[in-house]
Every structure is written in C-alpha cells, then in structure tokens.
C-alpha cells in the first residue's frame with residue numbers, strides 16, 4: 470500500500486510505494502539539529518534533542534507541488550541534501566550518500582505522513598553531540614552509538630534493519646528515487 474509524506478501546510482510532498490518504513494533511528498548529531506533549527510527559525514516545528522529519523526524505500530510514485538520544494542545543504546560538499554517546503558519549512562525528505570539511493574529519511578513530527586510509524590527505533594546515534602545527556606538515560610534497551618568508533622560501527626551494521634536499509638538496491642522500483650527528484654529541482658541552496 471502506498472503512503473504520503475507531505476509538508477505541514479500541504480503545499481508539497483511525495484507519494485511513496487510502501488507505507489512500511491525500513492528503519493527508525495534516534496539521532497543526536499549536530500547536523501540534524503542545525504537543519505531542524507534553521508527550519509524552526511523560519512516557522513516550522515521546533516526540534517526535540519533526539520529527533521527520530523524514519524527511513525523509507527526510495528521509491529517515489531508521485532511528487533506533488535514540486536514548485537514549492539527546495540533543496541539545501543548545510544555546507545559545500547555536504548553528504549546530506551534536505552528537501553523542504555518553501556512555504557512552511559517542513560523537511561519532507563533527506564538524502565545521504567550512505568543511503569545508496571535505496572532509502573531516504575524524514576523526521577518524525579516534522580512533516581505529515583500516512584506511513585506506519587509504529588516501528589521502534591533500532592539505535593540511537595551520534596550521542597557524543599548531544600547536549601542534554603540526561604536524554605541518554607531514558608534509552609535503556611537499544612544500542613547506543615556515541616562516536617561510530619570501529620566497534621560501534623560494527624555493532625551498528627550488525628543491526629539487521631540497518632544493514633538492509635543501507636545497501637544497494639536490489640529490488641524493482643515502481644517510481645523514482647529521491648536523488649532523481651533532487652536533480653529535477655535545480656540548484657541546491659548552501660546555507661554556510
């Protein structure tokens with residue numbers, strides 16, 4: 470069954486082929502925080518300290534309101550490209566080189582979606598960047614990744630949902646991937 474990921478004002482969004490996410494992670498990294506705070510300054514929802522990242526198959530059947538979608542990167546040569554609505558500044562999709570066009574990510578509670586959001590986070594990542602360290606004590610039963618040291622990286626990749634998500638696509642797609650949507654948008658805005 471397909472699902473929608475829309476910005477909060479409804480001007481733009483995607484229809485994706487499957488409503489079942491592949492993976493959920495909690496992320497404490499500086500980049501997620503900077504990106505969400507930039508959007509919040511322009512009127513979008515304020516981020517929590519450990520935002521939840523939802524990964525879905527990068528299989529986009531339809532793009533709605535493409536004239537309202539813009540792409541930004543935090544700095545030149547950034548590995549992440551984030552797509553937002555230029556009216557309400559919701560982030561509707563994020564591409565990262567490590568996603569290999571198999572999946573893309575969106576932030577739970579920073580857009581509106583009909584995806585099934587019942588999946589529990591598989592890990593919490595980049596905890597060394599987290600300022601509110603008491604948040605970590607609330608996370609008891611999932612792998613905690615602080616720095617992606619060699620051992621932590623091995624632990625992370627041993628999570629089945631992680632290794633399946635961040636791998637080359639080997640299944641037929643019904644639509645286009647997020648990267649091809651980004652390419653159709655024209656120039657990427659560089660914030661810093």
Ligand SMILES: [Zn+2]
Nearest residue numbers: 476478554557
């Ligand atoms: Zn919007």
Ligand SMILES: [Zn+2]
Nearest residue numbers: 496497498501
């Ligand atoms: Zn992050």
